[in-house]
Amino acid sequence: MNKKHFETIAIRDQWERSENKEHSVPxxxxxxxxxxxxxxxxxxxxxxxxxDLYSRYSNPNTNEFxxxxxxxxxxxxxxxxxxxxxxxxxTFAALLSSGDHIVSARSVFGATxxxxxxxxxxxxxxxxxxxxxxxENIESLIQPNTKFIYCETPxxxxxxxxxxxxxxxxxxxxxxxxxxxxxFATPYLQNPIKxxxxxxxxxxxxxxxxxxxxxxxxxxxxxxxxxxxYLFSRLTGPSMSPFNAWILSKSLETLAVRADKQCxxxxxxxxxxxxxxxxxxxKYPFLKSHPQYEIAKKQMKLGGTIVCxxxxxxxxxxxxxxxxxxxxxxxxxxxxxxxxxxxPSSTTHAKLSDEDKxxxxxxxxxxxxxxxxxxxxxxxxxxxxxLSKI
Numbered sequence: 001m002n003k004k005h006f007e008t009i010a011i012r013d014q015w016e017r018s019e020n021k022e023h024s025v026p027x028x029x030x031x032x033x034x035x036x037x038x039x040x041x042x043x044x045x046x047x048x049x050x051x052d053l054y055s056r057y058s059n060p061n062t063n064e065f066x067x068x069x070x071x072x073x074x075x076x077x078x079x080x081x082x083x084x085x086x087x088x089x090x091t092f093a094a095l096l097s098s099g100d101h102i103v104s105a106r107s108v109f110g111a112t113x114x115x116x117x118x119x120x121x122x123x124x125x126x127x128x129x130x131x132x133x134x135x136e137n138i139e140s141l142i143q144p145n146t147k148f149i150y151c152e153t154p155x156x157x158x159x160x161x162x163x164x165x166x167x168x169x170x171x172x173x174x175x176x177x178x179x180x181x182x183x184f185a186t187p188y189l190q191n192p193i194k195x196x197x198x199x200x201x202x203x204x205x206x207x208x209x210x211x212x213x214x215x216x217x218x219x220x221x222x223x224x225x226x227x228x229x230y231l232f233s234r235l236t237g238p239s240m241s242p243f244n245a246w247i248l249s250k251s252l253e254t255l256a257v258r259a260d261k262q263c264x265x266x267x268x269x270x271x272x273x274x275x276x277x278x279x280x281x282x283k284y285p286f287l288k289s290h291p292q293y294e295i296a297k298k299q300m301k302l303g304g305t306i307v308c309x310x311x312x313x314x315x316x317x318x319x320x321x322x323x324x325x326x327x328x329x330x331x332x333x334x335x336x337x338x339x340x341x342x343x344p345s346s347t348t349h350a351k352l353s354d355e356d357k358x359x360x361x362x363x364x365x366x367x368x369x370x371x372x373x374x375x376x377x378x379x380x381x382x383x384x385x386x387l388s389k390i
Contacts, residue, residue: 006188009071010252015064025249028060028242057234061245065204066218068252072187073200075220079230080245084183084203085111086238087217091179091201094232095225096120100147102127103138105162107155107360109181110349131359132160133291139170148177148198154184154296157344157368158361159283159308161292164299168196177225183207188259189301199225204248206335207305210258211251214244258337258373263302265339265371265379270307272380278317278387280310280365306334307369314364317390318343321367324386327378334370339379342368 015025033052035041043049052058066078081087092115096102104116106129116127128141132155142149149171153162164180171178180192183203192200202208204216217240219229233239240248263286270284282289285296286303296303311317321341322330328339332347342348344362352362371379 006072007256010068010255013064013068013071015060015067025061025064025246027246028055030059030242031055055242056237056239059242059245061242061249062240065216065240065245065249065252066220068249069187069202069218070220072191072252073182073220074191074193075200075226076223077226077230078218078220079226079233080204080240081217081219081233081238082240082244083215083238084201084205084217087201087203087219088112088181089115090233090236090238091199091219091229092120093236094229095177096123096125096147098124099145100125101143101145103141103146103149104129105132105151105153105155106130106356107132107158107160108150108152109156110351112181113349113356114351132162135162135166138167139174142170142174142176146174146176148179150179150181152181152183153190153192153299154285154304154306155360156184157306157308157342157348157366159184159285159290159304159306160361161285161290161296161299163292163295164192164195164197171198172196184304184306185300186255186259188255189263189304190299193221195299198222199229205333207259207262208248208255208335209251210255210335210337212331212333212336212338214247216240216244216248259302259305261373262305262371265373265376266305266307266369267303268376269369269371269380269383270303270309273307273309273383276384276387278312278390280312282307282309283361284308305371307371308361309367309369310363311365311367311387311390313390318345318365318367320390321386324389325382326385327374327382328369334368336370337373339372339374339382340370341383342370344368 062080070078130137177198179199180197181201186207199221201219273279273282284307328341331340
C-alpha cells in the first residue's frame, strides 16, 4: 500500500517493532546503547554503520518523530531539538560564519529578533530586515556575504503571508538559502519545500503537540544541509528528549483532525470580529479582506488557527479586554486544544522597540487569539462579553 495521505503517514509511519510486538511504539528512556564487540563500536562511531549510539545524537523515539516530519514536509532529512528556539538557533549557528549576513522578514518571533539584534552582532553577523508587505525590496538587501533569506509565514502575531515562490526565486538567483519557519501552519496546512524552501523549522511545542504539554523543535530539509545542522547539534547538545519525541510523534496522529476543527473555529471567530464595533481591525489569512488572501489560498490548505485583531481604546481597551476574559486562557503559548488570548506587545514581543512593534503591526490594542477545540459558540460568547466591557 502506498501511504500517500497525510493522515495515514502521521498515524502509520512507526519505528520498527521490538520482539515484544507492541502496537504503540514504546518509550526508549535510555541515555546510551550497547555494542556487541569492539569492532561494532568502532564502526558505529566512525559512521560506517548506521545505528543509535547515544541519545544526544539519536534515539528510536526521536528517529520516529523526525521520520514522520520529513515525510509530511517532503524533506530528505531532519533533526529534533529541545525547543523551537533551539531549532532556530542551532540551524542558524550551524550554517553561519563570522562575517556572514542575513536577510530576514521584520515580522519574526521576539526571541528570533533577539538573536539577530543582540547576539549575532557579537560574532560579526549582521541582519537586514524587509517588510513582509514589501517583498519587492528583498533583492536590494542582498549583499555578497548574504547566507540566507529567512521568514515566518504566516507571521507571528500579525498572520501576514509571504509568497514563498517569489522569495525562493530571488534566493536561487543569488545562490543563497531560503529558510522558512512553518510553525503557524504545520506540515498539514503548508509545505514550504514545495514552494522552494531549502530548510523548514518548527516549534513543535505549538500545534504539533497541540495540548500544551511538552517543548520541542525540528528542522527538516536536504540531506546535505541537515548534515551540517546534525554535526553542530551533536557537539552542542540541544537534542530533544525521548519522552518529548514520543509525545510529539503520537500528537502528529491527531494533527489533521485537530487543525481542521481549529481552523474552522478561527474563520468563524474572524468573521464575527469583522462586524464587531469594538474591534478596529481583524486579520486572518482566509478572510477575503486579508491583504495576502490570494497568496494564502495558493500556499495553504486552510487559514490556520490564529486570529489577530485590534480592540478600540488602545492599551486601556486591551487591558479591559484581557481582564474581562472568563473562559479563554491568558497565556503566551499557542496551538493548544484550549483557546488562548495573548497581548503580544507586553509578552511575546515585549523586547521589541515601539518603532519595531508598529513596523510589524503590533499595536497597543493588538490581541493574538489561538483558537482551541471548544465549541465555537462558547468561544465567541467569551470574546463578546469581554469586548462589551471596553
